[in-house]
Amino acid sequence: MEQAKTLQNQNSKSTNLGKRYQIILFPFNNAATNCYFALLTFITYYGGYYLSGSFVGGVLSATAMAALTIALSWVVTAMRIFDGITDPIVGAMIDKTNGKLGKFRPYMIVGNIMMAVSILAMFFLIRPIQASWLRWTLFILCYVIWVLGYTCQCACTKAGQTCITNDPKQRSQFVIWNMLGMIGSIVLVNLIGNGLLPIFINPVDAENGFGAQYNPQFYNILVPIVVLISAFYTVLALIAIWKKDRPEYWGIDTQSELARFRDYIDLLKNNKQILWLVLSAGCNKLAATIATSGTVAILVYYIMMGNYNGLYLPMYALSFVFMAVFFFIGTKTAGSKGQKRAVTQYTAIAFLFYIGLVVLLSIWDPNNSATHLSLIHWAEDGSMYFKTNLITIIWIVFFGCGYGAYNLCSEMCIPMIADCTDYETYRSGRYVPGIMGTLFSLIDKLVSSFATLLISVFTVSMIPALNGKLPSTGLDLTNFDFSGVKLSAIICFCLLPMIAWIVTLLCMYFYKLSGEKLREIQAVNAVRKDAIAGGMPKEEAMKMWQTIDQVPAEYVQEASKTPKENFMDKIYNKIWGKKEKTKAAPSSNAIEIPAQYRK
Known part of the structure; x- marks a missing residue:
């Protein structure tokens, strides 16, 4: 049956089918950039220690480190804004490119090289610098170069898929391989950085909280691994797109004139489909960033349930099992009934399961252990044992299904950008995949940048016992005042995502790119x-x-x-x-x- 459908599509002159290896390998371009994205989650540790002068014999104090961390947070925020601003600029450059290496390959190659060079310089080359002002200057300069490289390669993830295939069934399969790429990038780097290396790398000053992540040896191992893995993934993606990055696969006119600034204004004004998609995806990203943040995880699994180590990692691992199931089923739905249908259906499913999570969090009582989640525990002698209850089993099902469904919808947005690009060609005759993809990224980054602010508003301001600090595993819960904890958790973990999903369902009502x-x-x-x-x-x-x-x-x-x-x-x-x-x-x-x- 599947083979017959493929032959039907091949017999249609409207279908540009990709080879199997192209569908599998191209999503690794996303994995290549995600490797660096995961690495830079450690930047506040490394940057604070480096900028304090500790690598060259400077004095390390907790007060100085706190001030440096705050300053560095502002630098990171500024770089994220800069990243968003550069997105449409790079997108416009991609749309104007037509060289011997095609439209997308130059940016994939140059982008990965820029990231590798800037990261190696940031973590190794400028490490011996003595002068404080020069350390800051070169550190920020390296960061700027990294952002430019990241934007160049990342833009091709969304734009390049348009020339590989226009078959809805094949486009929906990008989602599955994106998930595998995420495991081989973000999950892998976090596993090495947060799981393996702290076992073998000594902390700098454990008494004052300066763990292995502050030790230069930590980065001597992690950085080369990331650079090599990212380069390997980039080669895989280049193999996938090599035969398709040609004018005959770009829009309807191989001799079309280059896009002009007024064309982009017309796009923003008249292509409502990309705007509905961007609004939906931006709200989803904001809610998901908050709900899956480490701060909210500590709030739920440590402060509420009192067992962070025995709950967070097991829940995280189990969620990937559910996610794999939903990705497999969801791509089938998208292939047969359209990606709009898949996003609508599985967003509604996620919403229903999260209603169940609201109920479970609502019955939580800090003084009644029967209302607490229970999975893995440690005895006084250090031995580990397993103990669970009905609430935990129900939680795993509700959370796993909700998590799997909404992650499918988030990943489905990437191939939907290609649909919007095809719609723009249909509407105006222009082929502008670069600006379509980077417009999506710009709004996505700007909206998600509010996550930290909202987390502070709905945790710090609602829980008096935090005394103005974010939730952390170092809190003493012996005589803790749990006022506001339940409401804060329900808002951050459930209600904010649910509001975003209502917005998504409304956007899909007006989004008209059905199958x-x-x-x-x-x-x-x-x-x-x-x-x-x-x-x-x-x-x-x-x-x-x-x-x-x-x-x-x-x-x-x-x-x-x-x-x-x-x-x-x-x-x-x-x-x-x-x-x-x-x-x-x-x-x-x-x-x-x-x-x-x-x-």
Whole structure:
């Protein structure tokens, strides 16, 4: 059956199918940048120790380190804003590029080299510098170069997929390989940095809280590992895109003029689909950043449940099992019914499971251990034992399913950017994958930058016992005043994500790129492309073919057999299906390409 569907797609002139290895390997471009992203979560440790002069014999004090950490936090925040600003600039540069190495490969190669050079300089080359002002200057300069390299390569993750495939089933498969790439990048680096290296690397000053992450030897091992793994992943992604990064896979006109500034203004004004997608994804990212932050994890698993080490890591590991299941099922839904349908359906599922988490957190009582989560414990002699209860089992199911569903929706946004790029080509004739992807990244980064502020508002300001500090595992819970803890946890862990999901469901109501609409877009773009290649002016082609009923049959993908309507179909069609395009009979008013424009 699957093979028959593939042959149907191959027989349609509208379909640009990627090879299996291209679908598998290209998401590792995202993994390549995520390796560095995970490495820089340690930057406040390394930066504070380095900038204090401790590497060159400076005096290390807790007061000085606290001040340096605050200053460094401002630097990191400024770099994130700078990162967001550079996104649309790099996106515009990608759209204007058409060289021997194509449109995307130069930025992938140069971006990875810039990140490698800047990180090696930051962690090794400038380490012996004596002068304080020069240390700060060179550190920030290295950071700026890293941001530019990160932006260059990261932009290609979202933009490059447009030329690899336009088949909805294949695009949805990017999600699965993105998940594997995330495990091989963010999870791997955190496992090495937070799990393995602290076992073998000595702390600098354990009494004052300066652990292994402050030790230069920690970075002597971790940094080269990250650089090599990222370079390897970049090579894999380059192999994937090498044969597709050519003009014949860029939009409908291989000789199209370069995008101008006013074209981007027109895009922002008239391409509502990318705006609905950006709004949805931005709110989701903000809520997910808060809900999955270490601060909120400490609030729930340490302050509320009193067993951080026995709950956090096991829950984190189990969530990946649920996530894998949802990614597999979700990509099937996206491939057969469209990515809009998958995002809508699994966002609603996540919302329902999180209602259950709200109930479980609401019945929590600090004085009643029966309302606490229980999984792994340690006896007084240090031996580990397992003990659980019904609430914990229900929590694992509710949290695992909710976590898996909303992570699927977050990852699904990446291939949906490619859909919006195809829609822009359909709408205006322009192929601008760079600005589409980086516009998404800009809003995503700006919105998520509010996460730290909101965490402070809903934890520090609501829990008097914190005395103005963020939750930490060093708190003494013996006589702790739990006032405000329950409400704070419910808001941060559940309600903020649920509000974001309501926004997503509203955005998907207005977002019109359903599976059927994308089928029309691909067919119209394909016939226009062939006509333009035969010499027809682009303006004439844009006017001649606008809907699927005008497209010759050989350009229309054969529709999948519609299964019997199930319960989820009925709900979806009743609410979100109202805004979707009414089906027009393909090729019922077909306009053939005039003879003089046929190749």
